[in-house]
Amino acid sequence: MKHSVFTTLLEEEGGGALAFNTRTSALAELDAAARKALLEGSERTADGAVLEELYQAGFLVADDADEEADLAARFLADMNRTDFLSLCIAPTMACNLRCVYCYEEHEPVRMSAEVEAAILRFIERRHARYNFSTLEVLWYGGEPMIEFCLVKRLSERMISWCAEHGVAYRARITTNATLVDDAAAAELSRLDVKEAMTIDGLDGTHDARRVRTDGSGSFEATRRGVRALSRAGIGVGVNCNLDWANEQGYRAVRDELARTEGCAVYASHLRNYGGWCPGCGEGTPTPRACTAATAEPGRAAADASCDLMTRDAYASELFKLYAEKNPSSESLVETLTPRRFFCHGKMASYFVVDPEGNVCRCDGFMRDPAHVLFNVLDDDYELDWPETRTLYERNGRCR
Numbered sequence: 001m002k003h004s005v006f007t008t009l010l011e012e013e014g015g016g017a018l019a020f021n022t023r024t025s026a027l028a029e030l031d032a033a034a035r036k037a038l039l040e041g042s043e044r045t046a047d048g049a050v051l052e053e054l055y056q057a058g059f060l061v062a063d064d065a066d067e068e069a070d071l072a073a074r075f076l077a078d079m080n081r082t083d084f085l086s087l088c089i090a091p092t093m094a095c096n097l098r099c100v101y102c103y104e105e106h107e108p109v110r111m112s113a114e115v116e117a118a119i120l121r122f123i124e125r126r127h128a129r130y131n132f133s134t135l136e137v138l139w140y141g142g143e144p145m146i147e148f149c150l151v152k153r154l155s156e157r158m159i160s161w162c163a164e165h166g167v168a169y170r171a172r173i174t175t176n177a178t179l180v181d182d183a184a185a186a187e188l189s190r191l192d193v194k195e196a197m198t199i200d201g202l203d204g205t206h207d208a209r210r211v212r213t214d215g216s217g218s219f220e221a222t223r224r225g226v227r228a229l230s231r232a233g234i235g236v237g238v239n240c241n242l243d244w245a246n247e248q249g250y251r252a253v254r255d256e257l258a259r260t261e262g263c264a265v266y267a268s269h270l271r272n273y274g275g276w277c278p279g280c281g282e283g284t285p286t287p288r289a290c291t292a293a294t295a296e297p298g299r300a301a302a303d304a305s306c307d308l309m310t311r312d313a314y315a316s317e318l319f320k321l322y323a324e325k326n327p328s329s330e331s332l333v334e335t336l337t338p339r340r341f342f343c344h345g346k347m348a349s350y351f352v353v354d355p356e357g358n359v360c361r362c363d364g365f366m367r368d369p370a371h372v373l374f375n376v377l378d379d380d381y382e383l384d385w386p387e388t389r390t391l392y393e394r395n396g397r398c399r
């Protein structure tokens with residue numbers, strides 16, 4: 001047997017070590033003897049019981065094991081799964097905010113009844129071909145709540161179709177929550193739609209980055225939406241786009257929303273995704289002097305509110321935030337385990353549908369003719385699309 005290439009050791013005093021395997025998600029505290037068994041394998045260690053435990057956990061593998069090839073095969077199999085269908089649907093590209101880091105053009109394009117019907121036909125055709133067991137829907141935009149009547153109507157039709165065909169249905173919506181009141185929250189609860197939204201800080205910090213079309217802030221309206229959703233019993237996931245400009249205030253918004261609304265707030269890396277900052281290199285931090293202001297009415301200058309982190313700096317800050325919570329071993333394992341997919345666009349059963357029915361793999365390229373696979377309104381289109389190059393692979397904007 002040999003040491004797994006996916007095992008990481010953190011040496012401890014006394015000769016022991018903390019071991020983690022990123023392939024199997026096994027976490028173990030090893031004494032000096034077990035650490036020696038791991039490093040030396042069966043040829044130099046007589047304790048068969050220890051070796052067997054290390055082997056079963058994936059810390060040791062067979063001498064002829066090609067772990068990287070095996071993992072690549074697993075990745076390819078997962079990527080080409082057809083037992084589910086995942087649709088990201090944008091009912092409109094319009095939005096009532098002009099966030100400084102948004103890459104979209106906010107065109108007043110809205111989905112027609114013909115496109116709605118064509119989406120249902122696409123679902124039916126995929127099911128006839130693959131007999132998938134789960135339909136996943138992400139409502140996106142633009143701001144999907146602008147077209148909430150459409151969201152409700154198409155949701156009801158998809159839920160009904162799934163019930164008739166024995167297909168599980170799951171739905172989420174990415175919204176700024178400013179248009180969510182108690183009535184809307186009750187409807188979302190009825191449709192079993194989970195919520196995801198963004199709050200970038202308390203009051204002024206959020207308002208400097210997520211502004212309305214007239215230049216005013218959106219914090220209070222967003223918070224009212226969160227409260228309406230909480231009253232409706234909807235689990236809300238709140239995202240905070242983290243950079244140096246709001247890093248100090250992240251803890252405050254995390255703790256405040258947990259205390260007052262019972263919400264969990266998660267940090268994500270604010271990047272130059274989609275090239276919203278024309279003066280910023282891809283994968284490099286943004287200098288404060290760099291502005292992403294445009295001539296678009298209501299668009300705020302990014303130099304006053306954003307200051308991007310490098311990937312290494314973000315990882316370091318995220319670990320500090322995580323360590324402050326004194327995590328359990330189960331939570332540590334979940335955090336350390338790599339995600340199978342960085343990008344949904346690499347999955348064979350994931351499609352993005354824009355308001356005009358154009359289908360692509362990546363929300364970053366919605367309405368870009370060069371990335372359209374087909375249109376659901378077409379009389380005939382392919383149901384099978386091989387892996388297509390995503391935004392990540394093409395130009396690194398989402399790294």
